[in-house]
Amino acid sequence: MSAHAETDCLNLTLNIWRQEGPHATGSFEVRQLQDISTHMSFLEMLDCVNEDLVSEGREPVSFDHDCREGICGMCSLVINGQVHGPQPETTTCQLHMRHFKDGETITIEPFRAEAFPVVRDLCIDRTALDRIITSGGYISVNTGSPQDANATPIAKPDSDLAMDAAACIGCGGCVAACPNAAAMLFTGAKVSQLALLPQGAPERESRVLSMVETMDAEGFGNCTNEYECMAACPKAIDVSHIARMNREYMRASLVGSSP
Amino acid sequence: MLGWLIRTASSSIGKKALMALTGLLLIGFLVVHLAGNLTFYMDGDGAAFDSYAETLESNPLLPLAEFGLLVLFVTHIVLALRVTKQNRDARKSRYAVRATAGGSTAGSRSMVITGIVLLVFLVVHIMDFRLQNDGTESMAALVREELSAPLGAGLYAVAMLALGLHVSHAFKSAMQTLGCNHPKYTPLIEKVSLGLGIVLGLGFLSFPLVIFFLGGSAAGGQA
Ligand code: HEM
Ligand code: FES
Numbered sequence: 001m002s003a004h005a006e007t008d009c010l011n012l013t014l015n016i017w018r019q020e021g022p023h024a025t026g027s028f029e030v031r032q033l034q035d036i037s038t039h040m041s042f043l044e045m046l047d048c049v050n051e052d053l054v055s056e057g058r059e060p061v062s063f064d065h066d067c068r069e070g071i072c073g074m075c076s077l078v079i080n081g082q083v084h085g086p087q088p089e090t091t092t093c094q095l096h097m098r099h100f101k102d103g104e105t106i107t108i109e110p111f112r113a114e115a116f117p118v119v120r121d122l123c124i125d126r127t128a129l130d131r132i133i134t135s136g137g138y139i140s141v142n143t144g145s146p147q148d149a150n151a152t153p154i155a156k157p158d159s160d161l162a163m164d165a166a167a168c169i170g171c172g173g174c175v176a177a178c179p180n181a182a183a184m185l186f187t188g189a190k191v192s193q194l195a196l197l198p199q200g201a202p203e204r205e206s207r208v209l210s211m212v213e214t215m216d217a218e219g220f221g222n223c224t225n226e227y228e229c230m231a232a233c234p235k236a237i238d239v240s241h242i243a244r245m246n247r248e249y250m251r252a253s254l255v256g257s258s259p
Numbered sequence: 260m261l262g263w264l265i266r267t268a269s270s271s272i273g274k275k276a277l278m279a280l281t282g283l284l285l286i287g288f289l290v291v292h293l294a295g296n297l298t299f300y301m302d303g304d305g306a307a308f309d310s311y312a313e314t315l316e317s318n319p320l321l322p323l324a325e326f327g328l329l330v331l332f333v334t335h336i337v338l339a340l341r342v343t344k345q346n347r348d349a350r351k352s353r354y355a356v357r358a359t360a361g362g363s364t365a366g367s368r369s370m371v372i373t374g375i376v377l378l379v380f381l382v383v384h385i386m387d388f389r390l391q392n393d394g395t396e397s398m399a400a401l402v403r404e405e406l407s408a409p410l411g412a413g414l415y416a417v418a419m420l421a422l423g424l425h426v427s428h429a430f431k432s433a434m435q436t437l438g439c440n441h442p443k444y445t446p447l448i449e450k451v452s453l454g455l456g457i458v459l460g461l462g463f464l465s466f467p468l469v470i471f472f473l474g475g476s477a478a479g480g481q482a
Contacts, residue, residue, distance in 0.1 A: 182271070
């Protein structure tokens, strides 16, 4: 009975980043955790930390989360130096404590990039990504009665590729994992998705030009093709979407019809 | 009228495209440079190498070619420094713990360092063999003199290892930057990139090694 309980429970040391606000200097708080169930998700483990903190009369650790099922892109965290933790293709909310060892020290940091200022503790401001999207990551259509679904033929390989790019949940993990804090995988995924589809064609040139301009203005770095983004992406978005954006950008710049 | 050009060349993607283009042309230059240098091994007394050097120097268009090379190097280096500065500025607060997720390679991680080693090497190299060469001495003798000294051989050897590492990532990186990524040929590009790194790195590395350890005698040099 107790042997069973032991294998299903972990004692952990946490180094958690605490920071009062955007301009405060942060530091790590060390906390000991006892009897953490291996069946918990990483965020449930943090919930336990916060229950303890609240019962001690202290401020809980702020961290972003929403759906907790790997689809909304709200959760973040750099866990022992890895974006969304050690499991490939897994968001932090879908990461379980069984991937950690008893007695392990876990260092938890926010996503770090100048374009992602810390709001508090582990919460960061990722609205720079929203501004990239609003600068062109959409198609303009008149709403009205829907047209026939078969009216716009799309080749299967193209629709598959566009779907792969559309899997982006916008978590910003690519930026956090990139040694240059570049947002090329995020921006590339959206440019690529819309460039592959006929619906995206009318705004193809203006879209890539203005999304890249916004991306640069937000202070993200330049891509040096390290591919850490792809390795860290919880949706395994491929860097070929970055190459497609590079093509789209040079095409629009060099031979495009917009001035 | 040239607004689009300035906008493109100063964008993140445009800067990288220019770096990639200049880098690819520099790789092309290095292939030709290595082929020329290999004449050093063709005969015993370095006569083939000397005559290759003479032919090159007597070409009236050489200054034009040199100017072209200078433009390539300066463009590549200035952009590399600018890109690196911007990339540093994009993350000022460092991670306390950093672990790779498996995307990067030794070559990709060390581009800035190998680039700086190459920059230092370039200055020394041009001073050694371009500016110091008054045309009176045999080129082969000058090379042997320079590379039989421990300092010279050491610097050249380190720089050529850096070159190999730089190019092994540079070629495939440039292809991706220029938009060439496709399941059909990306695996080939990766092999070519590694191959270029090995051939150029080891090819140029052979000169300091052979001359320092064998006194250039593999090239038949009687010292
Ligand atoms: C011998 C000559 C050189 C050759 C053949 C060469 C070639 C290349 C190529 C093809 C790239 C890839 C560009 C891309 O991905 O878009 C590159 C990247 C780079 N080069 Fe060079 N390079 C040379 C010398 C230098 C020097 C002297 C520096 C000095 C600072 C330098 C710094 C860099 C840096 C920092 C990068 C990485 C940036 C990136 O991947 O975007 N390189 N190089
Ligand atoms: S909380 Fe929604 S993806 Fe993790």
